[in-house]
Amino acid sequence: EAQVTQNPRYLITVTGKKLTVTCSQNMNHEYMSWYRQDPGLGLRQIYYSMNVEVTDKGDVPEGYKVSRKEKRNFPLILESPSPNQTSLYFCASSLGGVNRVTQPQHFGDGTRLSIL
């Protein structure tokens, strides 16, 4: 089954304790992206990756890091989490190539982070 898998689904942690949210897709997609969802704001892009070893900032990258060492994985790293990073996070992937702008994204089921 084609899917984007995020782990963990839920996490409560404390300020300053480094955490990683993993994301893996099995569709051989070139493009991957991280979003955060906050009430009334919709989804805002944190980082995206057009392919292995190619990453770029989205609209709200501060406080986050990503890496893309393998095509299937795109982990999101919070080096020193703060309460304002409490949110619902989604990983997504889509095909790349010349027609990438016309491709819909496939989303994981989300990770709810609470930073105390």
Add this chain to the structure above:
Amino acid sequence: AQSVAQPEDQVNVAEGNPLTVKCTYSVSGNPYLFWYVQYPNRGLQFLLKYITGDNLVKGSYGFEAEFNKSQTSFHLKKPSALVSDSALYFCAVRGLSDNYGQNFVFGPGTRLSVLP
């Protein structure tokens, strides 16, 4: 810079009645428009997209959307609503940007409630 507006936070409709969820956009160049649906505790699911061609686009679960270039709108419609259509709906645009359209921009979402 591209943007998406969904002017209604909440739409209520009786089961069996037609429904419309509104979306307007602002983008440089040709817009690539998408609708997604989010059910509780799940990621976003792709419904339909407009890339080019016929202004009326048909998608999953009986939904359709009408692209109106002069009004820069892309309203989601369904002729007969079901209770199971109750969910959060997001409009998204992907257009030309400095990053060649890599970024999706999502609207804030509209919560649809279909009343039995």
